[in-house]
Amino acid sequence: MQLCRFNEGRLGVVQGAQVRDVTEALDELPAYRYPLPGFDPLVAHLGEVMATARQLLPTAKVLALDEIDLLAPVANPGKIIAAPVNYLKHLAEAREDAEIHHRNQVGEIQRVGLFLKATSSLVGPSQGVALKHLDRRNDHEAEVVVVIGKEGRDIPAARAAEYIAGYCVGLDMTTRGPEERSLRKSIDTYSVLGPWLTTADEVPSDNGLGFSLKVNGEVRQQANTRDLVLGIPALIEMASSFYTLYPGDLLYTGTPEGVGPVHPGDVIDVAVEGLGAMQVQVRAA
Incomplete structure (x- = not known):
């Protein structure tokens, strides 16, 4: 799977020249209180997020890849x-x-x-x-x-x-x-x-x-x-x-x-x- 972060922190699955918006899959991430973890939560729970993303794909909103702003796919690396x-x-x-x-x-x-x-x-x-x-x-x-x-x-x-x-x-x-x-x-x-x-x-x-x-x-x-x-x-x-x-x-x-x-x-x-x-x-x- 190819996962992108785009626009205002949304999550997408890249398929050719299109991106399917599966931002709801981020609901799989735990809620953290201070002190925050020193690792990236998305990568730490990648398996769960990907499983939910696959379920969302058939009905996910489709966007053109050349019409979105691509962010760093990993938002919070520890180092x-x-x-x-x-x-x-x-x-x-x-x-x-x-x-x-x-x-x-x-x-x-x-x-x-x-x-x-x-x-x-x-x-x-x-x-x-x-x-x-x-x-x-x-x-x-x-x-x-x-x-x-x-x-x-x-x-x-x-x-x-x-x-x-x-x-x-x-x-x-x-x-x-x-x-x-x-x-x-x-x-x-x-x-x-x-x-x-x-x-x-x-x-x-x-x-x-x-x-x-x-x-x-x-x-x-x-x-x-x-x-x-x-x-x-x-x-x-x-x-x-x-x-x-x-x-x-x-x-x-x-x-x-x-x-x-x-x-x-x-x-x-x-x-x-x-x-x-x-x-x-x-x-x-």
């Missing part, structure tokens, strides 16, 4: 985890381009590990990217994103698939400079997630997903997850060896070579095989 330089050719370009590395040492992912992005940076495709620090280079980074489905710690790679709720298309924006990655990548709107959540049962294998990114129609990035330095199971193993993973946590798996600057007025298109495509407008903050 956004990201994998740096997880494609060898991107590691090489980062080391060679002074505008990327800014005299920072660019180490292999096996040595430098993962980093976190602020959850306040998360937006959906319709909200676009608002560039800050226009005197600096602001780069696009296309990524496949994994959505964690259940709580886990010290998860072995061989069992990682049990902890995946689904997958999304991701756009990880970054301001170049000497500061730490997590600061430069946590600006508001610099984590774009969309266009919907494709549940894990719809993806036969996440080792072989082709994806691409265009800016104003020009192809900038093109790669396949089979070329990841650390594959998705290994990333989940690494992340869970440092902190507990919770339903709705997002794992941005890394970007390939071809990263480059964007400017206000640009249009970014990101597509992942089997997961969909999203168009993102770029503006000044």
Whole structure:
């Protein structure tokens, strides 16, 4: 199933060029009192919501996909985890381009590990990217994103698939400079997630997903997850060896070579095989 959040927080099932409004399925979610949970309730109860959504489908209101505003399919991730330089050719370009590395040492992912992005940076495709620090280079980074489905710690790679709720298309924006990655990548709107959540049962294998990114129609990035330095199971193993993973946590798996600057007025298109495509407008903050 492909589930989207749209307009004012409504829930839809994507079927081709149409969306069926199944917002009533959200009634399956428990009511929480303060303190609120540190995980995403929709992902934590995805099975129940999907079951009710299937019952609602025959009579659900039908909307055109191109007439709705797509929000981030996961509204409340506890954390956004990201994998740096997880494609060898991107590691090489980062080391060679002074505008990327800014005299920072660019180490292999096996040595430098993962980093976190602020959850306040998360937006959906319709909200676009608002560039800050226009005197600096602001780069696009296309990524496949994994959505964690259940709580886990010290998860072995061989069992990682049990902890995946689904997958999304991701756009990880970054301001170049000497500061730490997590600061430069946590600006508001610099984590774009969309266009919907494709549940894990719809993806036969996440080792072989082709994806691409265009800016104003020009192809900038093109790669396949089979070329990841650390594959998705290994990333989940690494992340869970440092902190507990919770339903709705997002794992941005890394970007390939071809990263480059964007400017206000640009249009970014990101597509992942089997997961969909999203168009993102770029503006000044």
